[in-house]
Structure formats: structure tokens, C-alpha cells
Amino acid sequence: MAVRMKDIARDLGLSVVTVSKVLRDHPDIGPETRERVLKRMKELNYRPNLAARALVTGRSHIVGLVVPDLLHPFFAEVAKGLSSVFHTKGYNLVISSSEEDAELEQQEIEQLLARQVDAVLVASSQWSVESFRRIEEQKTPYILIDRKFAGLRSNFVGVDDERVGALATEHLIEVGCRTIAHVGGPQVSTAVGRLFGYRHALMRRGVAVSPDYIVEREQRATDASGYQAMVQLLGLDPRPDGVFCYNDPTAIGVMKAILDAGLRIPEDVAVVGCGNARYADFLRVPLTSVDQQSEAIGDRAARLALSVIEAKTPQRPATVLLEPRLIVRESSRRPKPA
Amino acid sequence: MAVRMKDIARDLGLSVVTVSKVLRDHPDIGPETRERVLKRMKELNYRPNLAARALVTGRSHIVGLVVPDLLHPFFAEVAKGLSSVFHTKGYNLVISSSEEDAELEQQEIEQLLARQVDAVLVASSQWSVESFRRIEEQKTPYILIDRKFAGLRSNFVGVDDERVGALATEHLIEVGCRTIAHVGGPQVSTAVGRLFGYRHALMRRGVAVSPDYIVEREQRATDASGYQAMVQLLGLDPRPDGVFCYNDPTAIGVMKAILDAGLRIPEDVAVVGCGNARYADFLRVPLTSVDQQSEAIGDRAARLALSVIEAKTPQRPATVLLEPRLIVRESSRRPKPA
């Protein structure tokens, strides 16, 4: 059905080996032979069977990516960055979504390992590191993206999440907020880091933190869960006058709850999100957000993956920590207090 | 390095064939032997080499997806739908982005064919059907998503784009718009269909259409290009009082241009987008949009792909045409004219 080297070799009275060498630009091949082979390849529209090549070389030229949610713009941007770097190097990207579910993630990773991917990139929803031990056994390189694990010496590319929390919180303090709430995310390193940064910033500035003003959630961080969390926070006395949200979808829900309650943003409550989603600028109230450098993360992760794959000897794990940046928009733009 | 069948067979004094049969639940295997093999597989954490299996069976259990833009929420949603169906059936999805570039798309498709994917799903940016002839030669099933070709008998899953244009335009007429503009997309079937539906609806209702009010663009349909198009339209006399936009990102740019000009939405200009992006509800002015059923498209396309892959004999091309739905929000909500 498909054209094989064998067919070309037969047509030209050559051996398969010769054809194979031409394909891979092997030096010792007669110029005339090379031409004939190349010509015939064009004619027959030959495409090497990458699966067969992978089997013998042990390199599939496939990289696996597991993210919690493809719809989340942050991960979509990372995927896009990865995909463009890999394309130029002849790698393909198998993308799978774990739906923020640890067990599903395990399955996806197993599946990828069985596929003999050359590396696995994961924004993990696990709380244990067991999956990663399995990857290590297989000697497949892996890189954690966005979310990391304290006890795991591994490659990591992401932003400094404590800085994220600190940037957002300090900004809220600076614009005059005194009762600053936090709507957190799932139990992963990013949420923990941002919460820590938030707490730390408040303490450093001598602003009181009451646990009542911190809403952590089991569920996924979406606009629906953000809405619900904010409704709860607005029931407190005094009500918060600033909110730092785990991510932008959460912040959108939070803002909706505030407006639905008849309050103004930022006059009554200032809001800061995280992720700097593309549409943040066009929202009902344009959203101040901490940029996570999604494109840079994709780019750096792809480069790191390639260097690890191409290294002859095992590399020691590298950490790429990018600086987050605060993008101020209307949702927190208030005159600074006197 | 990795555990192979050979290792398990040796350990247990069995043949590779027997191990292989156990793995695939072949009926004629002694229950005791089966247990021993299964036990050893667990112990060694055996994972079958899918690349090897693919080579001999001719089925890779990989499906390729090519989209113009992973960041576009519509395609992200489709990808997510696909990915979840395929996961449950043991297939993986290789996703690549063509960046709305026909040549890049060709390359990506070639790459996927070389990978021996079992099917290719494409939301194409081509204007010619040559790539698809190549796919046909290879006898790899393919399914067009969202965008189709007039002269090509192929599988297709998408919405009825003329209905999209008609729904949007009729709605604008009904809320009293008299000078209805259209900001179009790139030269692909969706843009053509929507434009046609728009024209047709205007004619049917006896509303004049001047070509001046139709802005078509070479470039990608983004918020930036939408902004630019709307600035141009606002320079016309009379200025449009309704705009139907090719997609939601475009509509966002259009709305920004309107607001920047000091006009009100929907009182001065009503706006309708297309795609019903998740965030449409939370925009500065919540956006009326035609829902393209992205999730359903992903789901149906995945099912169609599986049925074609699993069919013994070549199937005749199927077309799945979903009905678009208009979601009315504030950007076009005006009292109906008397």
C-alpha cells in the first residue's frame, strides 16, 4: 500500500541499505546513485515509516504533554509555544488532558511511556510523586511545567509563585486595600506558593490576615467556583476591599459576584487575577493580572526538553524560574491613598 | 533497559508468543499460565512497546489533529472533546498548529502521515485540495473539521455556516438595524458560508447591501484585525448600526473600536460574534454570538474517526452538519422596533 524503501531499491536495482543511506544523507554514496534514488522517491512520493525507524533507533521523535485543562488559556499558550519549537526540530507533540484528575494523569503518562515518547512534559495534578518515579525507572526524561514538587529533584520550568502572590498582594496594599481576601486553587504547588506569597506580603506590611478571608477549594478553579467563593466572602464583616485570585477564570467569577451584589470594582472591591489571559483587557472591568509568561514557559520547556533528549549522558535536573510581572488594569486602579 | 516480552518469557520458561497472547486476552491460554504471566508483568511493571505493535499491526492508535490556532477557544474546545473520546478508546492525539498557514499545514500533514497515524483530522487553511489527494493516496482516512471544500468528497463535521450568517443577520434586522456591516475572515469555507448567509438574509428581508460595508481581510481574524476593520467601517456615511463578525476575537476588537469612538453598544451599534467563546458573557459588553457547538463537533468527529478507522471496508464519506444556535446577550439586546 504505502511505498517502502524496498520498492525503491527494487525499481532501481539497488539494495535497501543504499536507499536508507541516501535518505539520511550518508556521506559515502555515489552522486549519481543519490540522484536516482532521490528522483524515484519524489516520483513515488515516498515517506519514511517513522514507527519503524523509532523501533530500531529507540527514538520516537515524539514528546508527550499532559496538562490539566486544554481550555485554560495558560496551558493552550504553553502548548502552542512547545508545538512551534518542536515542529522546527522534527518532533511531534502528543497532547493529553488530565482534567485536573490525578488518576487520569497517571494513565495518560503510562500511555505516553508505552508510546516510547522521547520526553514527557507535565503540569501535574498529582499530590504524590509516584508517577514520576515510574518515569524515572523507564529512563525517559521528564520536565515539570508550572507545577512542581518539593521532594522531587527534577527538571522544572515555571514562574516563581511566591513572587506571584507577593506582587499581587503588595499591589492591593499599595492601592489602599486593608482587608484583602484570597480565593485559592486546588492543592498543587502553584496554589500553595501563591498563598504563601500572599500571607508573607501581608505580614511584611503589617496587614492583618484572618483565615476567614482565605477561601480554598477542593474543586477546579473556574469562574463558577470563583463566584461561589466571592459570595461567601461578601457575607463577612467587614467585607473585603481587595481580592487576590488564584487565576483569571476565578477572578472573572469573583468580579461577577461583586457586580451582582451591586458593588463597584475597583472602588468597593479591587480584584487581581493571575495568568494574564488574552481577553483580560476586554472584560466588563479590565482585569489586573499577574503575567505567568506562558509563551516563554513553552519556549524554555521545549528547549530544555530537546537538550535533555539530545544529551548523551544523563543531565542533572535544571530549574528555569521565570519572573512574573504585574499588569495593572482597571480592576485595581484606584488613586493611591494619601 | 525497558522490560520486554522476551524478559518475561525467559523468566517463566515460556515462549514470547504465549506472553503476547496473555497480554491481548487471547482465549486459548491456561488459567494458571495466564496468572503467572500477569503476575510477572506487574512485578516488572511491563509496558508493551506500542511502536513495535504498530509496525506489525499497521495500526498506530494515533490520530493526528491539525488546527489553525490552538489558542482560539473554538479549536481548544474541539481538541478537548476529541481528546476525551480518544482517551477512552486507547488512542492518542498528536496535535499540531498550522498558524493559519497553508504551507505549514501541508508539512504537518506529511509529518503525520509519516507517523502512520490511523486518521487525520484537519481544520484546513488550504485553498487547494492537493494535500487531501495525498492523504487519499496513502489510504489514511481523514475528516475535515469546521472548514470544508466544495469540490472534495470527504468526511466533514461542522456547522451549517450559511445558517450561522443568516441567524446573526436576521437577528440584527429584527432588533432594528438598517445598515448592517460584516467583518469577514480568511478565505476559507466558513468565512464564505457566513458571508453568503449574511447576504442572503439581507436580500430576503429587502435590506440594502452595499459592498462598502463588507470588510474582508487577508490576515488572520483576531481582535487586532477586527479593531482595524471597524475603524474603517465607522468612517462610512451612514455608519453601520449593526455588525456581524466572523468570530468572537474579531467581535472583541470591533467592540473596542466602537467604544473607543465614543459610541454605545448596542444603542448606536449592535454587535454579533460567532463561536460563543466561554468568556463572551463576561466581556465589557456581553457578546451576542452564534454558538458553533464546539464540544459536539469534537465528540462527533472523534466518533466518526473511530468508525472509519475500525471499518473493514472503505466507507463512503459522511457529513455531519450541526445546527448553530444564536445566544443573545447585551451587545445586541435592544427593544424591538415598533
Next chain:
DNA sequence: TTGAAAGCGGTACCAA
């Protein structure tokens, strides 16, 4: 410069 043989890790077919 060219090619024969071996083998990558599985599966299919048929014989024992």
C-alpha cells in the same frame, strides 16, 4: 561505494 545479515519488539499463522 555498495550490500548481506542481523535485529529492534512485537504479532500472525500454522504446526505440534
Next chain:
DNA sequence: TTGGTACCGCTTTCAA
């Protein structure tokens, strides 16, 4: 019920 043999399409090694 079990296993020997051939082979999927390609690369590697080494000899001609």
C-alpha cells in the same frame, strides 16, 4: 494449550 517461524520497515555493523 503452547510455541517455532516469518515478518512489519527500517537502521546498524561489517564485509565485499
